[in-house]
Amino acid sequence: MADEMNDITEAPLLVAARGGRPSRTPVWFMRQAGRSLPEYRKVRAGTAMLDACMDPELVCEITLQPVRRHGVDGAILFSDIVVPLKAAGVDLDIVAGTGPVVARPVTTRADVDALPELHEEQVAPVAEAVGLLNRELGDVPLIGFAGAPFTLASYLVEGGPSKHHERTKALMHGDPDLWHALLDKLAGITAEFLRVQVAAGVKAVQLFDSWAGALSERDYREFVLPHSARVLGSVTTVPRIHFGVGTSELLPAMREAGADVVGVDWRTPLDVAVRRLEAAAPHLPKPVVQGNLDPALLFAGLPALEREVDRIKREGEAAAGHIFNLGHGVLPDTDPDVITRAVELVHRAG
Numbered sequence: 001m002a003d004e005m006n007d008i009t010e011a012p013l014l015v016a017a018r019g020g021r022p023s024r025t026p027v028w029f030m031r032q033a034g035r036s037l038p039e040y041r042k043v044r045a046g047t048a049m050l051d052a053c054m055d056p057e058l059v060c061e062i063t064l065q066p067v068r069r070h071g072v073d074g075a076i077l078f079s080d081i082v083v084p085l086k087a088a089g090v091d092l093d094i095v096a097g098t099g100p101v102v103a104r105p106v107t108t109r110a111d112v113d114a115l116p117e118l119h120e121e122q123v124a125p126v127a128e129a130v131g132l133l134n135r136e137l138g139d140v141p142l143i144g145f146a147g148a149p150f151t152l153a154s155y156l157v158e159g160g161p162s163k164h165h166e167r168t169k170a171l172m173h174g175d176p177d178l179w180h181a182l183l184d185k186l187a188g189i190t191a192e193f194l195r196v197q198v199a200a201g202v203k204a205v206q207l208f209d210s211w212a213g214a215l216s217e218r219d220y221r222e223f224v225l226p227h228s229a230r231v232l233g234s235v236t237t238v239p240r241i242h243f244g245v246g247t248s249e250l251l252p253a254m255r256e257a258g259a260d261v262v263g264v265d266w267r268t269p270l271d272v273a274v275r276r277l278e279a280a281a282p283h284l285p286k287p288v289v290q291g292n293l294d295p296a297l298l299f300a301g302l303p304a305l306e307r308e309v310d311r312i313k314r315e316g317e318a319a320a321g322h323i324f325n326l327g328h329g330v331l332p333d334t335d336p337d338v339i340t341r342a343v344e345l346v347h348r349a350g
């Protein structure tokens with residue numbers, strides 16, 4: 001019952017997000033809800049990914065699965081970065097084993113002008129799922145999320161997953177006005193998607209700029225940062241985590257965009273990340289970081305896993321607060337029992 005529950009703002013994940021040191025290191029894993037879990041594969045069978053994301057009961061069940069099984073300190077809403085685009089009317093699908101595929105890639109001014117806005121009622125099932133989850137989760141905070149404008153733009157312009165993002169970069173440099181018009185529209189959709197989640201009761205949000213690491217810092221600052229800053233600036237009541245892969249060079253700029261917590265992939269040790277963030281902004285409070293176990297280490301056996309978890313916890317002490325996570329998402333073939341063990345190792349004192 002609500003009055004028997006602890007104050008959720010004191011949940012370890014939210015304490016760490018504010019730059020505090022809770023009684024235990026909080027841990028959750030990107031992609032903790034999903035294919036590594038047999039119970040996920042069972043309830044998802046026969047339902048398309050994007051249909052599942054619009055079914056509040058199913059979203060609630062899938063989001064809860066890793067919390068029940070692993071005892072993680074945060075629940076990540078089961079959804080996808082392309083959900084708000086699809087809901088707004090963009091013709092796209094998620095193809096198993098591939099990722100998001102867009103029917104008509106965005107290349108011209110007319111394509112950008114034709115991109116719809118997102119209206120609250122189009123993502124009502126997501127808000128409903130957040131409501132259901134808050135009743136079930138007790139004192140485990142629910143993390144909402146959205147894809148950042150650049151990562152969404154990459155899918156829209158390339159038409160699907162891309163290794164080199166060449167069409168995206170060609171548009172960025174070849175027609176900067178059109179590029180900024182595209183990112184402006186995407187920032188509006190992303191901000192609205194996050195606003196709906198926060199209004200429905202998520203306790204933190206993560207902005208996924210998964211592919212931002214493909215950019216130089218110069219390009220990131222010129223072509224991306226202002227739009228991500230607009231999105232992050234629109235979230236004022238819950239902590240904001242800002243994450244990308246291969247972003248060693250971008251960490252200070254990503255913090256500058258408006259992150260309370262900077263997500264770090266496995267390539268940069270957390271203490272190195274903290275030193276970089278501090279050197280770039282000596283006037284700001286000591287940074288808070290999230291990360292950064294290499295997802296592949298969940299395949300390396302328990303002794304190696306234990307060493308890595310201990311190392312990352314030690315390196316995380318350089319930050320004001322540390323939320324333990326992977327450096328990117330759980331790989332689909334990961335043994336769920338190893339994930340549970342990793343959570344126990346993170347929670348172990350010392």
Ligand SMILES: Cc1c2[nH]c(c1CCC(=O)O)Cc1[nH]c(c(CCC(=O)O)c1C)Cc1[nH]c(c(CCC(=O)O)c1C)Cc1[nH]c(c(C)c1CCC(=O)O)C2
Nearest residue numbers: 030031032033034078079080081096097098099208210329
């Ligand atoms: C780039 C990106 C996407 N989606 C997402 C990102 C950013 C995170 C990252 O960098 O990995 C974000 C995402 N997608 C999903 C979540 C759910 C919550 C969680 O983290 O547990 C989250 C946070 C579910 C999903 N999103 C997707 C799945 C797999 C679909 C399935 O189970 O059939 C899940 C569980 C599909 C998806 N959607 C996307 C990809 C690359 C894929 C995988 C395609 C594949 O390998 O089959 C786009």
